[in-house]
Amino acid sequence: MSKELIRLQDLVMEFNGERILDGINLYFNDHEFLTLLGPSGCGKTTTLRIIGGFLTPTSGRVLFDGKCINDVPPYERQINTVFQRYALFPHLDVYDNIAFGLKVAKLPKAEVHERVHQILEVVGLQGFEHRKIDSLSGGQQQRVAIARALVNRPKVLLLDEPLAALDLRLRKDMQNELKRIQQAMGITFIYVTHDQEEALSMSDTVVVMDKGRIQQIGKPEDIYNEPKNAFVADFIGESNILDGVMLADYKVKFFGRTFKCLDAGFEPNEPVDVVIRPEDIDFVAPEEGHLVGTVTAVTFKGLNYDIIVDFKGFKWLIQTTDFQPVGASVGIRLNPEDIHIMHKSEYSGMFGDYSSYSAEYDELTEDAGDEEE
Template sequence: MSDVILTLDSISKSFDGEMVIDNLNLEIERNEFITLLGPSGCGKSTTLRIIGGFVKPDEGRVLFEGKDITDLPPDKRNVNTVFQKYSLFPHMTVEENIAFGLKLKKKSKQYIKDKIAYALKLVNMEGYGKQAPTVLSGGQQQRVAIARAIVNEPKILLLDEPLGALDLKLRHGMQRELIKIKQEVGITFIYVTHDQEEALTMSDRIIVMNQGIIQQMGTSKSIYDEPQNAFVADFIGDSNIIDGIMRKDKLVEIQNVAIPCVDTGFAKDELVDVVIRPEDLVIVEESAGFLKGMVVSIIFKGAYYEIKVRVHDYEWIVQSVNPAQIGSRVGLTILPDNIQIMHKPHSKDEEVVKEDE
C-alpha cells in the first residue's frame, strides 16, 4: 500500500514573467531517497524551496501527510534544509551549531546533550564538538550541517546540491555517508543535483526535469536503460543519439543501413530518435559490422577506452576495454535489445512522464 508523505499538486511558478515550474505533479513516499535531477534553470531548486516553504507557488498546493501546508512558513513545517553553503555559525562551536534549533524549541539540557552525541556519532564527527567550524574541512562542515538538520527530527530532509563545493574524493565519501544516514534515521530525503553520477548512485527514484517539466520518473536503472526521450538519454550518461527511420516493426534504418531492433508500434517510415549507449557498441572487423567507419580518436579513461569512430558525418562514441588504432577501418555491431527507439518530440519542451510501477 502506498504511503505518500508529500504531494505536489499542480504546482506552477514563474519569476519576472518566465515560467520556472509548469503544472508539476509529484507524490513522494515515506523514507524514499528522491533526487530532482536536471540542468541549471530546470526548476529543481525552486521545487525544493517550495517544499521547504521559502517560495510560494503561483498555483497549486503542497500537501504534507494529506494536509495543505502551502501557506505555512518554513519553521512550521516538519522539514529541514541543507544548502550547498552550509551556513554554520562561525562564532559557535560544532556542538553549539548542532544545538541551535533544539535550544529554540526549549529542549532540556540533557535532551540536547544526548542529541548532540547521537548526531556526531551518526556523521562520524565524534571528538569534534568543541571545534570551531572555521577549522574544519569542507566535508566536515557538511557533516555538521547535516547533523544540525537531523537532530530536529524532520520527517523530510531537503538537500540542495550539498556536495557541489567538495572535491571528487570527498563527494564520493559523502555520497556513501548520506546513504548510510538515510538508512539509519529512516526519514525521507529529497535531494537536488545536476550531477548524474550522484543521482544514479544514491537514489531510490530519480525525477529528471527540464524547463520546469518532469521528463521522466523512475529508478536509476530504468532511467538509464530505458530513457523516454532524447533529452533524458543525453543528460543521463553518455549516449549516441542519431536520426533514424523506422522502416517497420523491429527494423530501423540508421545512416542508410537497416538494423534489427526490438521496438514495435511505430508508423511505417516514421522519423525517430535512435539512442545507443557507448558501452553497448562493439568494434569488430570492418566486414563484420552493420556500420563501417574509421577510428578518429582514442582516450584512456582508466576502466575503459573511449573510442570515436566516424561513419559518414557522424562520430560514434564507443567504450571498450580493448584499444583501437587511430586511422584504422573498423565495423560496429550492436545487439537489437540495446537499441532504444524514441518518437521525435513535437516541441522542444514536450512533456514525457513515466513512473516506475
C-alpha cells in the same frame, strides 16, 4: 514503504515574468530517496525551496500528508534542509550549531545533550563539539550541516547539492555515507543535484528536470536504460542519438539499414530517435560489421578509451577497452538489446552527435560549480 508523504500539484513558479517551473506534478513516498536531477536553471532548486517553504509558488499546491501547506512558514514545517554551502552559523561552535533547532524547540537540556551526541556519532564527528566552524574542513562542515538538520528528526530532509563543494574522493565517501544515514534513520530524502552519477548511485527514484518541466521519473536503471527523450538520454550518461524510422514493431531503420530491436508500440514508419550507448558497442573486423567507419580521435580515460568514429559523416562516441589508432577502419555490430528507440521530442536533433566532442565534455565539467538561485 510506499505511503505518500508529499504531493506537488500543478506547480508553476514565475520570477519577473520568466517561467521557472512549468506545471510540476510529483509525489514523494515516505522513506524514499528521491533525486531531482537536471542542469543548472532547470528548476530543481526552486522546487526544493518551495517544498522547504522559502518560496511560495505562483500557482499550484504543495500537499504534506494530504494537507495543503502553501501558506505554512518554513519554521512550522516538519522538514529540514541541508543548504548549498551548508549555511552553518559562524558565531556558534559545532555543538551549538547542531543543538540550534532543539534549543529553539525548548527541549530539556539533558535531551538536547543526548541527541546532539547521538547524531555526532551518526555523522562521525565525536569530539568535535567545541570546535569552531571555520576550523573545520569542507567534509566536516558538510557533516555538521547534515547533523544539524537530522537532529530534529524531520519527516523529510531536503538536500540542495550538498556535495557540490567537495572534491571527488570525499564526494564518493559522502554519497555512501548519506545513503547509509538515510537507511539508518528511515526518513525521506529529497536530493537535488546536477551530477547524474550521484543521482543514479544513491536514489530510489530519479526525477529528471529541464526547462522547468519533468522529463522523466523512474528508478535509476529505468532512467538509464529506457530514456524517454533525447534530453534524458544525453544528460544521463553518454548517448549516440540517431535519426531513424520505425518500420514495424521490433524493426527500425537507420543509416540505410534495418536493425532488429526490442521496442514496439510505435506507428508504422514513425520517425524516431535511436539511442545507442557508447559502452554497448563492440568493434569487429570491418568486413563483419553492420557499419564501417573511421577512427578520428582517441582519448585514454583510465577505465576505457573514448573513441570517436566517423560513420558517413556522423560521429559516434564508443567506449571500449579495445584500442584502435586514429585513422583505423573499424566495423561495429549492433545487437537488438543495444538499440533503444524513443519518440521524437522538442530535444530531437539537439543532442547525441559527437562532432564537437571535446567541447561538450568541457561544458559538463564547467557546470559542476554552478549555483542555482
